[in-house]
Amino acid sequence: xxxxxxxxxxxxxxxxxxxxxxxxxxxxxxxxxxxxxxxxxxxxxxxxxxxxxxxxxxxxxxxxxxxxxxxxxxxxxxxxxxxxxxxxxxxxxxxxxxxxxxxxxxxxxxxxxxxxxxxxxxxxxxxxxxxxxxxxxxxxxxxxx
Amino acid sequence: xxxxxxxxxxxxxxxxxxxxxxxxxxxxxxxxxxxxxxxxxxxxxxxxxxxxxxxxxxxxxxxxxxxxxxxxxxxxxxxxxxxxxxxxxxxxxxxxxxxxxxxxxxxxxxxxxxxxxxxxxxxxxxxxxxxxxxxxxxxxxxxxxxxxxxxxxxxxxxxxxxxxxxxxxxxxxxxxxxxxxxxxxxxxxxxxxxxxxxxxxxxxxxxxxxxxx
Numbered sequence: 391x392x393x394x395x396x397x398x399x400x401x402x403x404x405x406x407x408x409x410x411x412x413x414x415x416x417x418x419x420x421x422x423x424x425x426x427x428x429x430x431x432x433x434x435x436x437x438x439x440x441x442x443x444x445x446x447x448x449x450x451x452x453x454x455x456x457x458x459x460x461x462x463x464x465x466x467x468x469x470x471x472x473x474x475x476x477x478x479x480x481x482x483x484x485x486x487x488x489x490x491x492x493x494x495x496x497x498x499x500x501x502x503x504x505x506x507x508x509x510x511x512x513x514x515x516x517x518x519x520x521x522x523x524x525x526x527x528x529x530x531x532x533x534x535x
Numbered sequence: 536x537x538x539x540x541x542x543x544x545x546x547x548x549x550x551x552x553x554x555x556x557x558x559x560x561x562x563x564x565x566x567x568x569x570x571x572x573x574x575x576x577x578x579x580x581x582x583x584x585x586x587x588x589x590x591x592x593x594x595x596x597x598x599x600x601x602x603x604x605x606x607x608x609x610x611x612x613x614x615x616x617x618x619x620x621x622x623x624x625x626x627x628x629x630x631x632x633x634x635x636x637x638x639x640x641x642x643x644x645x646x647x648x649x650x651x652x653x654x655x656x657x658x659x660x661x662x663x664x665x666x667x668x669x670x671x672x673x674x675x676x677x678x679x680x681x682x683x684x685x686x687x688x689x690x691x692x693x694x695x696x697x698x699x700x701x702x703x704x705x706x707x708x709x710x711x712x713x714x715x716x717x718x719x720x721x722x723x724x725x726x727x728x729x730x731x732x733x734x735x736x737x738x739x740x741x742x743x744x745x746x747x748x
């Protein structure tokens with residue numbers, strides 16, 4: 391089903407771009423991606439977009455942002471600003487989900503299971519930092535529609 | 536491989552320079568090494584374990600290597616790495632930061648073509664194409680890559696020096712109510728809101744409106 395949620399992608403992008411080099415430099419693991427391997431988000435059917443977006447927002451709010459504190463207050467401020475944007479977007483998507491407009495197909499459930507498996511393959515801090523460093527993968531996919 | 540203990544200083548500033556997704560790896564020679572340094576290059580797709588050697592950039596003495604072909608899938612992200620050799624010794628592998636072709640490329644200005652009547656000028660803009668391996672390969676406009684792509688257009692009245700700015704989504708613009716027999720100069724820029732990417736402004740294209748009938 392379809393949901394229309396307004397959120398400032400440009401603001402989130404700007405926030406992430408400002409800390410991208412810092413965050414990605416904290417992730418030394420080249421051989422594993424949380425979001426894009428083995429299956430790319432770009433291969434998902436469009437009917438599953440809404441559900442996987444809702445699941446990913448929940449994933450970032452519940453499992454990523456809270457484990458990404460750094461010793462750099464500038465970076466922390468940017469992270470919390472991005473987190474707030476995700477929080478409000480997730481709230482709107484949840485309302486949509488409750489109105490059965492954002493149903494999950496088999497493919498998105500499988501994809502999300504893979505993402506969680508990738509995440510749980512690392513310790514929490516490494517997994518959270520890697521996930522945050524992959525935010526542009528999520529944003530690129532969201533903007534592609 | 537049977538490399539000696541690597542005591543050579545490292546290549547410096549290893550980074551991608553990308554224009555319209557023509558992605559070229561660049562670096563600076565190790566400090567204090569004169570001529571004779573050779574390099575080899577490898578790259579990796581982020582999230583996949585394997586480093587892949589680039590044969591065309593093996594034992595090269597230049598300090599760049601075109602990896603456009605290897606990094607053409609802009610739904611992936613990449614790392615690249617360089618190692619230096621001199622007189623039987625070598626440096627460490629020196630890596631780039633994570634390279635995202637979609638957000639880390641620069642975009643050329645659009646092509647601008649202008650025509651005029653006595654009281655208006657018509658402007659047609661063409662976005663650059665994504666880099667492609669060969670002329671025979673299918674062209675992909677950057678408009679397809681960045682759905683939110685817009686054009687900022689500047690129109691200058693050469694006589695009065697008055698300038699107008701327009702921001703348009705489609706690629707044609709007609710500027711009406713102009714003065715006959717007057718020179719106008721047009722320049723345009725590509726603007727992508729997210730990811731934030733702006734081209735430079737194109738060079739000016741000047742045209743004179745027809746004289747009054």
